[in-house]
Amino acid sequence: MLTTIAQAVIxxxxxxxxxxxxxxxxxxIFGVVKIVNFAQGEFVMIGMYISYFxxxxxxxxxxxxxxxxxxxxxxxxxxxxxxxxxxVLALGDMPQIFLTFALSLLLVNLALLLFTADYRTVQTxxxxxxxxxxxxxxxxxxxxxxxxxMVLSGLLWVFLHTTDLxxxxxxxAQNRDVAMLMGINPDRVFCVAVGLALALxxxxxxxxxxxxxxxxxxxxxxxxxAFVAVVLGTLGNVTGALIAxxxxxxxxxxxxxFVGADSGLIVVFAMLLLTLAFRPNxxxxxxxx
Amino acid sequence: MEPVKKGLISRSxxxxxxxxxxxxxxxxxVSSTFAIDIFIRILLFAFIGVAWNLMGGYAKQLSxxxxxxxGLGAYTSTILLIRYxxxxxxxxxxxxxxxxLASLPIGALCFRLRGPYFAIATIATAQVLMLLFLKFRDFxxxxxxxxxxxxxxxxxxxxxxxKAPYYYVVLALLAIGLAITYRIERSWMGYYLxxxxxxxxxxxxxxxxxxxxxxxxxxxxxxxxxxxxxxxVQYIYFIDPNTAFSFNVSVEAALVSxxxxxxxxxxxxxxxxLLEATSALLQSWLGGGHGGIQLTVYSLILIAVILCRPxxxxxxxxxxYDRVVHAGAARVKEVPLDG
Numbered sequence: 001m002l003t004t005i006a007q008a009v010i011x012x013x014x015x016x017x018x019x020x021x022x023x024x025x026x027x028x029i030f031g032v033v034k035i036v037n038f039a040q041g042e043f044v045m046i047g048m049y050i051s052y053f054x055x056x057x058x059x060x061x062x063x064x065x066x067x068x069x070x071x072x073x074x075x076x077x078x079x080x081x082x083x084x085x086x087x088v089l090a091l092g093d094m095p096q097i098f099l100t101f102a103l104s105l106l107l108v109n110l111a112l113l114l115f116t117a118d119y120r121t122v123q124t125x126x127x128x129x130x131x132x133x134x135x136x137x138x139x140x141x142x143x144x145x146x147x148x149x150m151v152l153s154g155l156l157w158v159f160l161h162t163t164d165l166x167x168x169x170x171x172x173a174q175n176r177d178v179a180m181l182m183g184i185n186p187d188r189v190f191c192v193a194v195g196l197a198l199a200l201x202x203x204x205x206x207x208x209x210x211x212x213x214x215x216x217x218x219x220x221x222x223x224x225x226a227f228v229a230v231v232l233g234t235l236g237n238v239t240g241a242l243i244a245x246x247x248x249x250x251x252x253x254x255x256x257x258f259v260g261a262d263s264g265l266i267v268v269f270a271m272l273l274l275t276l277a278f279r280p281n282x283x284x285x286x287x288x289x
Numbered sequence: 290m291e292p293v294k295k296g297l298i299s300r301s302x303x304x305x306x307x308x309x310x311x312x313x314x315x316x317x318x319v320s321s322t323f324a325i326d327i328f329i330r331i332l333l334f335a336f337i338g339v340a341w342n343l344m345g346g347y348a349k350q351l352s353x354x355x356x357x358x359x360g361l362g363a364y365t366s367t368i369l370l371i372r373y374x375x376x377x378x379x380x381x382x383x384x385x386x387x388x389x390l391a392s393l394p395i396g397a398l399c400f401r402l403r404g405p406y407f408a409i410a411t412i413a414t415a416q417v418l419m420l421l422f423l424k425f426r427d428f429x430x431x432x433x434x435x436x437x438x439x440x441x442x443x444x445x446x447x448x449x450x451x452k453a454p455y456y457y458v459v460l461a462l463l464a465i466g467l468a469i470t471y472r473i474e475r476s477w478m479g480y481y482l483x484x485x486x487x488x489x490x491x492x493x494x495x496x497x498x499x500x501x502x503x504x505x506x507x508x509x510x511x512x513x514x515x516x517x518x519x520x521x522v523q524y525i526y527f528i529d530p531n532t533a534f535s536f537n538v539s540v541e542a543a544l545v546s547x548x549x550x551x552x553x554x555x556x557x558x559x560x561x562x563l564l565e566a567t568s569a570l571l572q573s574w575l576g577g578g579h580g581g582i583q584l585t586v587y588s589l590i591l592i593a594v595i596l597c598r599p600x601x602x603x604x605x606x607x608x609x610y611d612r613v614v615h616a617g618a619a620r621v622k623e624v625p626l627d628g
Contacts, residue, residue, distance in 0.1 A: 036405040087596055093404040094351050095599045098547050099592065101540070106588035112581030216581075224416070227409050235405065263424075269417045273398060276410050280401050 003135045008257040009250050010138060016249020017146035020153055021204035023226035023233070023241040025197035028156075031173040031236030032193035035085055035096045039104035040226060041219025043073055043198045045111060047205020048214035055122040055209070062122055062209035063144065066202075073202030077195035085194065086187070104219070111216035119213035127210045145207035152203055153242050156196065160238065169193055173236060224265075225252075228272045234282030244283065312460055316453040325452040329524065331565045332459040333517060334541055338549070338557025339466035340513035341542035346551035347479065348506050349486030351404070354411030355514050355542045357395065357418050358388040360533035362515025363522040364422065364429055370446070371438065377447040381519040388515035389508045396507045400500055403489070412539070419534035434529025437522070447523045455524050462520060463558075466513055470554050473509075482506055486552065514542070548594050550601025559603050564590065 022040055029037045050069040051062040060068075084103070088095050126140040160166040171179040172189045180186055204222070205214075212218070229248050233240030248268050255267030275283065316325055337359065344350050365387045366380025375383075399410045423432050442450040449455060473479045484492040485499045493499050522528040549560025567590065568583045575582060594602060 030405070036408070084592075084596075088599070091599050092349075093408075094345075094349070094547065094551065095595050097351060097405065097408060098544070099595045102588045102591035102595065105584055106592065109581035109584040109588065113585060224412075228413070231406060231409055260424075263420075266417065266420045266424075269413045269420070272413050273410070273417070276402060276406070277398050280406070 004257060005254070007136055008253045010136060011142075012250035012253030013246055014139075014142040014146045014249070015253070016246035017149035018204050018208060019222065019225045019229055019249055020242045020245035021149050021200045021207075022222045023229035023245045024153060024156065024238055025200040026223075026226045027230045027233065027236055027238055027241040028193055028197045028200075030230070031238070032169055033081070033085060033089070033190050034176075035088075035100065036227075036235075037197070038097060038100040038223070039107060039219075040197070040201055041221070041223030042104050042107035042111075043076070043201035043219070044205045044208070044222050045107070045214065045216065045219040046076070047073060047202035048209055048212075048218060049111065049115060049120075049205075050202070051206040051209040052120045052122055052214050056120075061124055062206045063124075063148075066148070066206040069202040069206045070199040074195040074199040077198030078191045080198070081191045081194035082187075086190070104223075108216050108219070115216065117216060119215050121213045122209045124210045139211065141210040145211075148203070148207055152200060156200070156238065159196075165189070165192060225268065228268055231272060232275050232283055234284045237282070237284050240282060240284030309464075316456050322452055325456055327565065327569045329452065329456050329459055330569075331561050332456070332463050333521060333524075334545055334565060335558045335561040336459060336463040336466050337514060337517045337538065337542045338545035338561055339463065339470055340510050340517065342546045342551060342553075342557050343470060343473065343482075343506050343513075344503075344510040345543055346546050346553070346556065347473070347482040347486055348503055349552075350400075350503060350507075351408045351543070352411045352510075353408045353536075353539050353543060354395075354413070354415035355510070356534045356536060356538040357391065357411075357415040358511040358514035359518035359521070359538045360415070360418060360422070360530070361388045361391055362518030363528055363533040364518075365515070366519040367435070367437070367522055367528050368429060371435065376445055377519055377523050378445070381447075381516055384515040384519050385512040388511040392507045392511035393504070396504050400503050400507075412536070415534055415536070415539055419530045422530040422534065430529070432530065434527060434532070437526040437528075439526070447520075455520075459520055459524075462513075462516055467554065467558075469509065469513070473506075474554060478502065478505070483552070544591060546601075548591060548602060550603035553601065553603050556601050556603045559606060560601065563602065 022044055025043075026037055026040050029035055029040075047069040050072060051060075051065040054060040054065040054068065055062060080103075084099060085096075088099050124141065126144070129140045131138040131140060131143065158166075160170055168179065168184045168189050169192065171182065172184055172186060172193075176186060179189075208214075225245070225248060229245040230241050232248065233242070233244030248271065251267050251271055252264035256264040259267065315328060319325060319328075337355070341352065341355050344355075345352055362381070362384030365384035366375075366377045369375035369380040369383060370377055395411075395414050399407055399414070402410050422429050425431065437448075440446050440448045442448070444454065447458070473482070481492070481497050481502045484495075484497055485502050489499050518533065522533065525532075545560035545564060546557045547560065548564060549558065550556030564587060568587055571583050571586055598604060
């Protein structure tokens, strides 16, 4: 029993690391640019296809192609902010949400058109191997993904707290008008924030590739989780999103283990609705409110 | 809203009459079942859009979970029909009532949230209902779903030979939805709704009970959406949780309104006609086998509309109409409600 619980907790934490990369991206964009990016999952999908094609064509390991998918998505993020999001900043919630929503629809269907609905997988030497800790079983690919995810989250934290640009970003998140009065160039800060958020999504995609298939709709699995995590962790709060993602990974995994294979999501959504009922601003307070 | 000149009222009344007449004779002129099927889809989604628009357009509560009510309506009438032999006409109203009852706790939970929080919470409620219905295997057929019993030509059981009767049923639904919207738009409730949509705090400060207004409009919106759910499963003769609680229904309801123009009487209709007609045309040009191209074009239209005409396309139509009708004269323009 205890082993079962421990195993479920480990499985949950490992996948929670991936959720964290996605939800940190969502919360970063929301915190700084004040837009909820419904297309964040599709950028995970793009990261996966980048790694898939690099592996299929040139035999590049997904962990190496991480170094290509992240910068590529950073550039896409800067372009996204500069050409699309910037133009709806002054409009209300509704056009903003629908713009990113339309973008999600567009990317999914372009992927369907270009890559078909086939599931694509990459086999790596470590795809099937696992570490045994007593009775516990830890798949290596997921362990690596989790470790890299935590390192990237840590680097983001360091960036936000020690560099001028990072501080400018947090300032813009706290109060955009005052930050502008202090001479912060919002366009630049916004572009970098969206770029970083997408780079994290790209990293999530590459890290998933050794143990998760790529297909056009794959992003929706992760974006729903990310939304819940971001609300639990308070929209705009990066540390909150990280902790909430790990919690949700564990909750989902315990739900699957003890309530039934199709019940993981019910547990997660129940958590969301309870939180909204009792702590509508999330569990951790935040930058933005 | 400014008092409108008498002449214009009769003129717009005339246009509605012409439109209604065209809609009524359309199935007599067009014999292709393919075309009638498209008309039915257009009318159905326009109706769902009209129901959504009451909530999302006038009160500006961005719900992305209207599939919850669509699904509850669909399941209520189906369970009543198959388990108890109750006519879907009655089941349709029962489904509406169930949806209204469900909207009370959902509203109580979600109305405390604003903007994106509200949108995410409504997505979650619809998803939870879908997951629950996937689990109700004995009671509601689980993931496999069920087909409707085929009763032949049984108008009393909402089953018909051919597609034209379905067309008239959904046309009537749309007319009811538009009539309700028209009434609300011109009542005190409409003004309160717009006030809440514009600035909730300011509305409360001048004595509008925002929570009550939102709850009331949510009841109406949920009721109408449930009617659409019953109609849809009766029309396609099949129900399962993924159809009934499809996220696409929630999205489509909002999209057609956004493209047409939220908070306007005809916005959802204009939006649906444009989007559905485009996708039907694409389908007939390209045929099957090009998975994705339809929705690709669809989403491009959407992005273009949001970037270029965030108030919706209906503004283009009214502008053009004004230019033609009042060329040179003082122009009476409909002020878009979301400014």
